[in-house]
Amino acid sequence: MSDILEKILTTKKEEIAVLKQMRSEIDLLAEANARNDVRGFANALISTIHRKENAVIAEIKKASPSKGVIREDFNPIEIATTYANNGATCLSVLTDRTYFQGSPDYLRQARASCSLPVLRKDFIIDPYQIINSRALGADCILLIVSALSDAQLNELEAATLELGMDALIEVHDHTELERALNLKSPLIGINNRNLRNFEVSLDNTIKLLNDIPTDRVVITESGIHTHDDITLMNEHNVYGFLVGESLMRQEDPGKGLALLLGKS
Numbered sequence: 001m002s003d004i005l006e007k008i009l010t011t012k013k014e015e016i017a018v019l020k021q022m023r024s025e026i027d028l029l030a031e032a033n034a035r036n037d038v039r040g041f042a043n044a045l046i047s048t049i050h051r052k053e054n055a056v057i058a059e060i061k062k063a064s065p066s067k068g069v070i071r072e073d074f075n076p077i078e079i080a081t082t083y084a085n086n087g088a089t090c091l092s093v094l095t096d097r098t099y100f101q102g103s104p105d106y107l108r109q110a111r112a113s114c115s116l117p118v119l120r121k122d123f124i125i126d127p128y129q130i131i132n133s134r135a136l137g138a139d140c141i142l143l144i145v146s147a148l149s150d151a152q153l154n155e156l157e158a159a160t161l162e163l164g165m166d167a168l169i170e171v172h173d174h175t176e177l178e179r180a181l182n183l184k185s186p187l188i189g190i191n192n193r194n195l196r197n198f199e200v201s202l203d204n205t206i207k208l209l210n211d212i213p214t215d216r217v218v219i220t221e222s223g224i225h226t227h228d229d230i231t232l233m234n235e236h237n238v239y240g241f242l243v244g245e246s247l248m249r250q251e252d253p254g255k256g257l258a259l260l261l262g263k264s
Helices: 005-021 026-035 041-050 074-084 104-112 127-136 150-162 174-180 205-213 228-233 255-260
Strands: 055-059 092-096 118-119 142-143 165-170 187-191 217-221 240-243
Touching: 005 092, 026 041, 026 127, 041 055, 041 092, 041 118, 041 217, 055 074, 055 255, 074 092, 074 104, 074 205, 074 255, 092 104, 092 217, 104 118, 104 127, 127 142, 127 150, 142 150, 150 165, 150 174, 165 174, 205 217
Parallel strands: 055 092, 055 240, 092 118, 118 142, 142 165, 165 187, 187 217, 217 240
Antiparallel strands: none
16 A cells, blocks of 8 residues: 555544534434435446446546646636536546645535536545545545555445445556455456656556456556557447546546547
């Protein structure tokens, strides 16, 4: 585990402890169960990808630990709206405050501004966060294999499915992929960024493809900057993408998405 990831997880444990003191899990679960508005995140991606059409999870992200502030002019409502109007299949919203300058409110705002399913992008390590995610309105959560034990992965996935949400299981190498395939979730996210040294290579997705069963759906993450990158992935039968930084740096992220998809 990289030093930065270990640092983030330590901070996350402290944050969760504070949240649990502020609001009981029983109270939060009642709010989560009262919602009946889950949007089919996995289904939206799978139906598009099965038609061999490009499905993009367009990310709303203000900053990152490695790049600092990515977008000064940051309005989640406007960004979500322009993504929805320019071909996004789903949204991803960073909610981590300390390292990504995110907020749970950004997820609420983005989801309320359009009809797209929304992924809560955060460092999920505790079932309390799963319940909180559904209470916020999240339709999917991210489980990072490198940050979790097998027992945690099973517990967190079960909690996610119990609340009707989907899980995107993120891996970086063969060992993590083997662990991910023991879970039920069909969505396998391959992070092209090495969390140990932050180097990015699209070859990381390509080299793992032969080990992924046909009943799983690949979402390639990080390093997608141009339509040529999309084309390269299509040549390897990959049609699912999670794209953040390259779009957030555009004057209009939605128009940047359309250009990425070759629609303008």
